[in-house]
Amino acid sequence: MTDYNAYIATDTIEGADDGPLAGRTVAVKDNISTKGVQTTCGSAMLDGYVPPYDATVVERLKDAGATIPGKTNMDEFGMGTTTETSAYGAVENPAAEGRVPGGSSGGSAAVVAAGDADMALGSDTGGSVRCPAAFCGVVGIKPTYGLVSRYGLVAYANSLEQIGPIARSVEDAAELLEVIAGPDERDGTTRDAREHGTDYDFAAAADGDVDGLSLGVPTELLDGADERVVETFWDAIDELEAQGASYHEVDLPSVEHAVEAYYVIAMSEASSNLARFDGVRYGQDGGEGNWNESFAQSREAGFGEEVKRRVLLGTYALSAGYHDKYYKKAQDARAWVKQDFDEALTDADVLASPTMPVPPMKRGESLDDPLTMYLADANTTPVNLANLPAISVPAGETDDGLPVGLQLVGPAFGEKTIIRAGSALA
Amino acid sequence: MSDNAVDGDEVxxxxxxxxxxxxxxxxERFTEQFGEILAAFEALDEVPETDREADLTNVMRPDEVREGLTQEEALQNAPDSEAGQFKGPKVS
Incomplete structure (x- = not known):
């Protein structure tokens, strides 16, 4: 066991004797419910909370024979880009000493990068699988909205999030996705990929064949990026070209507004979702006083500062007089982003960009400057707004040895296309 | 001071x-940070009104009784309970 603080708990959950994942370990992010095993979401609010049921993805892992070696550390309720907002302490980056592992699924990426688990599950609301995969030098997939059941995932922003796999190779990530994907009657937003012109043979798609693949490169996603990241990004594109792919630049004007729209929508949904934490059915006891006083005390004690910030901003964005200015405009932006991506994907098989515009930040640098941390999600959040699948694969390292991720975005239910493209590199 | 500034009372x-x-x-911290963050959200003013193609399907199922949590399971994480029920703060 390493000391990156990547696990919140290391209770082992054994799966079935046989199955496609028999003999393999799959760590699970601590916002995914595990029956009988504490699930905290990285929050003091849920310290000691033990779910009475399994998330659908956990049931599927167990049926597939996987062993779950523990629950991984994360930004509180998924709210963060660095895994520093956890009530259980920050996670270190095994691939870049002194740097953050990315977030919010930082623990999941760290255990995979350090070799403590074969694979892991994270959740991705605005980049929370892809960012830590990029920062820790591993592979992460954010599936098409509706491909994977969210039943048992503690909600942060339902309309945006998906559970996704993290692994050291694209093939492993694809194999894990194959196990967790598929419709679930307990999540009404799941859809059957077979009714969308494809199937679930994801691992077989990891054949590395990019001959004839057409890559679109949205210039807007390179513009503000760190020079070292851009350089590494083009090296990866060169490598794909050498293997038979071609690229052209595309314009996605809407993405200039995506990160703002994402935060308005995510915070608004969070303000509603997190209203359930009132210290009555679960959570911190609010103590003496009337309902309102007791709830407010429970939430003061249970929530960390980033969670309070987002719940408050979401409450503000939805409040009378501001709803049209923020929430409604953000929904316009979301529709615009969706149109832009759909159009760009008629001329390209996949869209390529750096996963993160910056290399992993130094630890402790981001906490006092929330806006800068939010803006670091510029390249990942548009994909959630557009409900599309995306993969982050290692693109290489900067000259100073920091991991850089390449993000490949595909059309809805185009998982096999991004898996095939990504497998040419990892 | 911009229009986005919120004061401590508003926070x-x-x-x-x-x-x-x-x-x-x-x-104090939120007052300062919210001013900055809301100023960034101001960029949404430039977004054109966009048609939202809703791709909606009815996913309702028949309302049939199914197995659910037992009363004990439902109460196992409650800070306080009494006579098999959640116990909340007093109403007034």
């Missing part, structure tokens, strides 16, 4: 609506 009012007590330090 306290939002916190009240969200049912979260804040300490003085939090009110």
């Amino acid at each position: 306290a009012h939002i916190a009240d609506l969200a049912r979260i007590d804040l300490d003085d330090g939090e009110v």
Whole structure:
């Protein structure tokens, strides 16, 4: 066991004797419910909370024979880009000493990068699988909205999030996705990929064949990026070209507004979702006083500062007089982003960009400057707004040895296309 | 000072609506940060009105009784319970 603080708990959950994942370990992010095993979401609010049921993805892992070696550390309720907002302490980056592992699924990426688990599950609301995969030098997939059941995932922003796999190779990530994907009657937003012109043979798609693949490169996603990241990004594109792919630049004007729209929508949904934490059915006891006083005390004690910030901003964005200015405009932006991506994907098989515009930040640098941390999600959040699948694969390292991720975005239910493209590199 | 600035009273009012007590330090930090963050959200003003193609399907199922949590399971994480029920704070 390493000391990156990547696990919140290391209770082992054994799966079935046989199955496609028999003999393999799959760590699970601590916002995914595990029956009988504490699930905290990285929050003091849920310290000691033990779910009475399994998330659908956990049931599927167990049926597939996987062993779950523990629950991984994360930004509180998924709210963060660095895994520093956890009530259980920050996670270190095994691939870049002194740097953050990315977030919010930082623990999941760290255990995979350090070799403590074969694979892991994270959740991705605005980049929370892809960012830590990029920062820790591993592979992460954010599936098409509706491909994977969210039943048992503690909600942060339902309309945006998906559970996704993290692994050291694209093939492993694809194999894990194959196990967790598929419709679930307990999540009404799941859809059957077979009714969308494809199937679930994801691992077989990891054949590395990019001959004839057409890559679109949205210039807007390179513009503000760190020079070292851009350089590494083009090296990866060169490598794909050498293997038979071609690229052209595309314009996605809407993405200039995506990160703002994402935060308005995510915070608004969070303000509603997190209203359930009132210290009555679960959570911190609010103590003496009337309902309102007791709830407010429970939430003061249970929530960390980033969670309070987002719940408050979401409450503000939805409040009378501001709803049209923020929430409604953000929904316009979301529709615009969706149109832009759909159009760009008629001329390209996949869209390529750096996963993160910056290399992993130094630890402790981001906490006092929330806006800068939010803006670091510029390249990942548009994909959630557009409900599309995306993969982050290692693109290489900067000259100073920091991991850089390449993000490949595909059309809805185009998982096999991004898996095939990504497998040419990892 | 821009139009986006919120003052401490407004932050306290939002916190009240969200049912979260804040300490003085939090009110002070949030007041400053919210001004910056809301100024960034201002960029959404430039977004054109866009048609939203809703791709909606009815996913309702027949309302049949199914196995659910037992009363004991439902109560196992409650800070306080009495006679098999959740116990909340007093109403007034």
